[in-house]
Amino acid sequence: MSIPIRKFDAVIVGAGGAGLRAAIQSSEAGLKTAVLSKVFPTRSHTVAAQGGVAASLGNSEEDHWHWHMYDTVKGSDWLGDQDAIEFMCRKANECVIELEHYGMPFDRLDNGRIYQRPFGGHMSNFGEKPVRRSCAAADRTGHAMLHAMYQRNVKVNTQFFVEWMALDIVRDAEGAVVGVTAIEMESGEIVLFHAKAVLFATGGAGRIFYSSTNAFINTGDGPGMAARAGIPLEDMEFWQFHPTGVAGAGVLITEGVRGEGGILRNDAGERFMERYAPNAKDLASRDVVSRAMVTEINEGRGCGPNKDFVLLDITHLPPETILKRLPGIREISIQFAGIDPIKEPIPVVPTCHYQMGGIPTNYLGEVVVPQGDNVGVPVSGFYAAGECACASVHGANRLGTNSLLDLLVFGKSAGTTMVEFIKNHPAAHRPLPADAGDYSLARVDRLNNQKDGADVHATRLAMQRTMQNHCGVFRFKDLLAQGVSKIMDVAADVARTEIKDKSQVFNTARLEALELENLIEVAKATIVSANARTESRGAHVRDDAPDTAERPDGRDDKNWLKHTLWHRDGNRLEYKPVILKPLSVDTIALKKRAY
Amino acid sequence: MSSRTVEFSIYRYNPDKDDKPYMQTLSVELDSTDRKLLDALVKLKAKDDTLSFRRSCREGVCGSDAMNINGKNGLACLTDMEKLESPVVLRPLPGLPVVRDLIVDMTQFFKQYHSIKPYLINNEPPPERERLQSPEERDELNGLYECILCACCSTSCPSFWWNPDKFVGPAGLLAAYRFIADTRDQATSERLDNLEDPYRLFRCHTIMNCVDVCPKSLNPTRAIGKIKDMMVRRAI
Numbered sequence: 154m155s156i157p158i159r160k161f162d163a164v165i166v167g168a169g170g171a172g173l174r175a176a177i178q179s180s181e182a183g184l185k186t187a188v189l190s191k192v193f194p195t196r197s198h199t200v201a202a203q204g205g206v207a208a209s210l211g212n213s214e215e216d217h218w219h220w221h222m223y224d225t226v227k228g229s230d231w232l233g234d235q236d237a238i239e240f241m242c243r244k245a246n247e248c249v250i251e252l253e254h255y256g257m258p259f260d261r262l263d264n265g266r267i268y269q270r271p272f273g274g275h276m277s278n279f280g281e282k283p284v285r286r287s288c289a290a291a292d293r294t295g296h297a298m299l300h301a302m303y304q305r306n307v308k309v310n311t312q313f314f315v316e317w318m319a320l321d322i323v324r325d326a327e328g329a330v331v332g333v334t335a336i337e338m339e340s341g342e343i344v345l346f347h348a349k350a351v352l353f354a355t356g357g358a359g360r361i362f363y364s365s366t367n368a369f370i371n372t373g374d375g376p377g378m379a380a381r382a383g384i385p386l387e388d389m390e391f392w393q394f395h396p397t398g399v400a401g402a403g404v405l406i407t408e409g410v411r412g413e414g415g416i417l418r419n420d421a422g423e424r425f426m427e428r429y430a431p432n433a434k435d436l437a438s439r440d441v442v443s444r445a446m447v448t449e450i451n452e453g454r455g456c457g458p459n460k461d462f463v464l465l466d467i468t469h470l471p472p473e474t475i476l477k478r479l480p481g482i483r484e485i486s487i488q489f490a491g492i493d494p495i496k497e498p499i500p501v502v503p504t505c506h507y508q509m510g511g512i513p514t515n516y517l518g519e520v521v522v523p524q525g526d527n528v529g530v531p532v533s534g535f536y537a538a539g540e541c542a543c544a545s546v547h548g549a550n551r552l553g554t555n556s557l558l559d560l561l562v563f564g565k566s567a568g569t570t571m572v573e574f575i576k577n578h579p580a581a582h583r584p585l586p587a588d589a590g591d592y593s594l595a596r597v598d599r600l601n602n603q604k605d606g607a608d609v610h611a612t613r614l615a616m617q618r619t620m621q622n623h624c625g626v627f628r629f630k631d632l633l634a635q636g637v638s639k640i641m642d643v644a645a646d647v648a649r650t651e652i653k654d655k656s657q658v659f660n661t662a663r664l665e666a667l668e669l670e671n672l673i674e675v676a677k678a679t680i681v682s683a684n685a686r687t688e689s690r691g692a693h694v695r696d697d698a699p700d701t702a703e704r705p706d707g708r709d710d711k712n713w714l715k716h717t718l719w720h721r722d723g724n725r726l727e728y729k730p731v732i733l734k735p736l737s738v739d740t741i742a743l744k745k746r747a748y
Numbered sequence: 749m750s751s752r753t754v755e756f757s758i759y760r761y762n763p764d765k766d767d768k769p770y771m772q773t774l775s776v777e778l779d780s781t782d783r784k785l786l787d788a789l790v791k792l793k794a795k796d797d798t799l800s801f802r803r804s805c806r807e808g809v810c811g812s813d814a815m816n817i818n819g820k821n822g823l824a825c826l827t828d829m830e831k832l833e834s835p836v837v838l839r840p841l842p843g844l845p846v847v848r849d850l851i852v853d854m855t856q857f858f859k860q861y862h863s864i865k866p867y868l869i870n871n872e873p874p875p876e877r878e879r880l881q882s883p884e885e886r887d888e889l890n891g892l893y894e895c896i897l898c899a900c901c902s903t904s905c906p907s908f909w910w911n912p913d914k915f916v917g918p919a920g921l922l923a924a925y926r927f928i929a930d931t932r933d934q935a936t937s938e939r940l941d942n943l944e945d946p947y948r949l950f951r952c953h954t955i956m957n958c959v960d961v962c963p964k965s966l967n968p969t970r971a972i973g974k975i976k977d978m979m980v981r982r983a984i
């Protein structure tokens with residue numbers, strides 16, 4: 154088979170926050186860079202982020218990166234790597250200021266500095282009381298940030314390939330990454346991008362669940378491609394369910410609403426979070442709030458005719474505050490819940506939101522895999538950043554506003570590391586293997602020729618329902634085990650999907666079938682990893698690992714203080730230690746997590 | 749849960765097999781949870797996977813699913829099914845070349861956006877901390893920065909239809925004013941020079957179609973008016 158080839162120094166797959174930030178590094182360094190995206194850059198799902206980006210600027214009150222680091226380690230339920238967490242929290246101010254210099258329209262304080270609001274899990278003085286750390290542009294922070302970074306890329310002349318979908322990674326005999334294959338949507342042509350280095354920033358895969366705050370395009374393409382290329386996926390059992398998705402629609406209501414004073418209430422009107430988190434109350438960490446809500450609902454204190462949601466109340470806030478700080482939320486409530494939050498509370502339920510795991514990297518953004526005794530050997534020429542990557546700063550549970558920060562810090566650091574790698578290897582491109590591209594062509598061929606196959610829409614729905622019912626906010630031993638075998642059945646269907654549309658021009662049926670092949674890898678990794686981890690930690694909570702005196706909250710540090718690595722080949726699991734040693738400060742010692 | 753059947757008339761064109769575009773009649777059964785037009789389109793596509801349209805966020809922030817809905821441009825994901833008269837007539841955004849079905853070629857639209865230098869220009873070395881801006885100065889950007897580049901406005905503007913290569917169009921001009929209005933930007937006069945031309949700015953005849961269709965309730969006409977005022981003041 155033959156395939157057209159295009160040559161670049163660097164290929165960046167993804168033009169959301171992480172990809173755009175990396176591209177700035179690459180373009181400013183003068184490298185010949187191609188940035189591929191399934192959608193026009195400003196349509197990437199970073200655009201939907203609402204609440205803010207964390208940085209201990211201390212614009213409203215005293216703050217310190219070390220406190221931020223403490224909160225992040227605690228939020229991660231100690232599964233986050235403390236070197237990467239220190240790196241991120243220390244770089245936060247610099248990266249947010251840079252973004253301001255790019256033109257980001259942050260809200261302002263009277264003294265002209267960036268406006269900051271409180272957010273769940275962000276506290277001052279090592280967990281004492283909530284601190285204003287989230288830098289915000291109303292409740293449209295992601296939109297403002299994504300546009301500002303796209304605009305910066307226009308300024309530095311980044312070359313975009315818009316509406317191109319990457320299909321597979323190309324590795325040579327030594328395992329080095331030497332390119333990717335991609336399909337141009339408009340023409341249907343498949344091309345091989347030959348590169349000295351490839352950086353993945355493909356975002357999340359929230360669409361493995363039935364109810365999700367994620368966009369249709371969040372299909373885990375990066376992890377899917379990595380898994381098919383023999384790279385393991387890290388900590389995929391950890392998914393964040395955001396406490397406040399609009400009941401029914403799944404659209405997110407930012408935690409910033411609670412930061413501005415919003416209160417969660419059950420059917421009796423009770424502020425139930427006072428019982429679950431006496432200090433932080435409605436601003437406890439997300440996993441804690443989500444479980445409290447589900448407990449209220451399960452115990453019959455939910456609202457509505459089916460008692461299946463709780464209420465987020467901001468009717469006590471001055472309408473001016475809502476109009477000024479939360480205008481987008483008001484729009485969403487009117488559009489998707491049919492109520493005006495100035496007058497009525499918003500019906501909300503925990504909704505799948507964020508993938509803590511992903512392609513394993515170190516804090517330099519290099520993709521790392523175990524090799525012999527070394528648990529973290531860089532894959533030559535391969536980098537990853539953003540939600541598709543696992544650095545791991547979020548561990549078992551991400552704090553709100555730490556993801557946008559992750560994009561800035563690790564987008565930049567992965568970009569910088571990649572630029573250095575390319576500059577230090579000025580030689581010609583590594584040669585392509587003879588069969589480069591054949592694998593992708595064969596996948597598309599299979600799809601074009603499939604007869605009596607499985608329906609894409611129905612198969613995807615079966616996967617989403619299975620994940621939702623078997624691997625949700627609370628997890629049950631038996632359901633997990635059944636879920637694994639159900640997902641393997643779905644995977645067999647994914648391998649024989651059939652599409653009616655065989656045409657070349659903008660064939661979205663074909664794209665959706667290819668996306669499903671990525672989603673299923675993420676779903677398998679998630680449920681297999683979750684089934685194996687027999688403790689409760691952060692977002693992963695099982696019925697057979699309850700809260701006991703010996704194991705508070707069911708966390709089992711003796712056996713499970715370690716990262717999962719799932720290999721596609723044979724559905725095999727292996728583990729690697731958590732990095733407990735930060736770069737310069739002392740380890741934040743293990744402790745029970747209380748808010 | 750009540751369900752109901754809704755009739756559609758949809759513009760279809762696949763250059764691989766159709767000589768010319770045609771309108772196709774389709775119908776779909778909707779549940780009470782299918783509130784938005786995008787929900788209906790997703791259901792239609794599940795029945796006929798050749799139906800092609802763009803979509804991503806399904807919450808009105810990404811700007812992917814702009815189309816002409818019963819004669820008016822809008823986002824499918826923000827359009828209530830309940831409020832639509834049957835049959836629902838869907839066409840691609842007017843004035844741009846059609847790639848396939850409801851998917852248009854947006855090249856010209858983005859070219860105009862890029863032509864206004866849509867980025868902050870400030871050649872002073874950046875300070876160590878943020879550039880300061882008062883809340884009032886920041887408020888000047890409200891109603892400007894929220895644009896999602898959906899093209900509903902420009903593709904409903906007659907001036908843009910006639911001169912898509914020469915008239916910047918409402919979305920591009922809104923973006924131009926977003927930077928002019930930013931106290932951190934130093935390129936105001938360069939930006940005005942860039943628009944000083946019989947077509948780029950002055951083709952706007954204040955017809956207001958743009959304001960009428962913007963799904964984010966933005967007002968490009970007002971921004972255009974402000975740029976025109978600045979031109980006049982500068983000329984005196």
Ligand SMILES: Cc1cc2nc3c(=O)[nH]c(=O)nc-3n(C[C@H](O)[C@H](O)[C@H](O)COP(=O)(O)OP(=O)(O)OC[C@H]3O[C@@H](n4cnc5c(N)ncnc54)[C@H](O)[C@@H]3O)c2cc1C
Pocket residue numbers: 166167168169170171172189190191192194197198199200201202203204205206207294295317318319320354355356357366367368370371374375405407506507538539540541553554555556557558560
């Ligand atoms: C509704 C919502 C609100 C949020 N609010 C906040 C918040 O307030 N604060 C916070 O810190 N975090 C927030 N988050 C989380 C955060 O927004 C995301 O984690 C983050 O934006 C992901 O950015 P990214 O750059 O990794 O990916 P994305 O922005 O999702 O971008 C992925 C990119 O990859 C491209 N891509 C994917 N696959 C392919 C392929 N095969 N080929 C080519 N291109 C491809 C896409 O086109 C896109 O350009 C929120 C998330 C959601 C869903």
Ligand code: SF4
Pocket residue numbers: 904905906907908917918951952953954955956957958959968969972
């Ligand atoms: S007001 Fe101007 S830009 Fe808006 S539609 Fe009319 S002519 Fe076009």
Ligand code: SF4
Pocket residue numbers: 894895896897898899900901902918919922961962963964965966968
């Ligand atoms: S101004 Fe409004 S209609 Fe025009 S592109 Fe922006 S958001 Fe869309």
Ligand code: FES
Pocket residue numbers: 803804805806807808809810811812813814823824825826
């Ligand atoms: S799908 Fe994003 S605006 Fe409608």
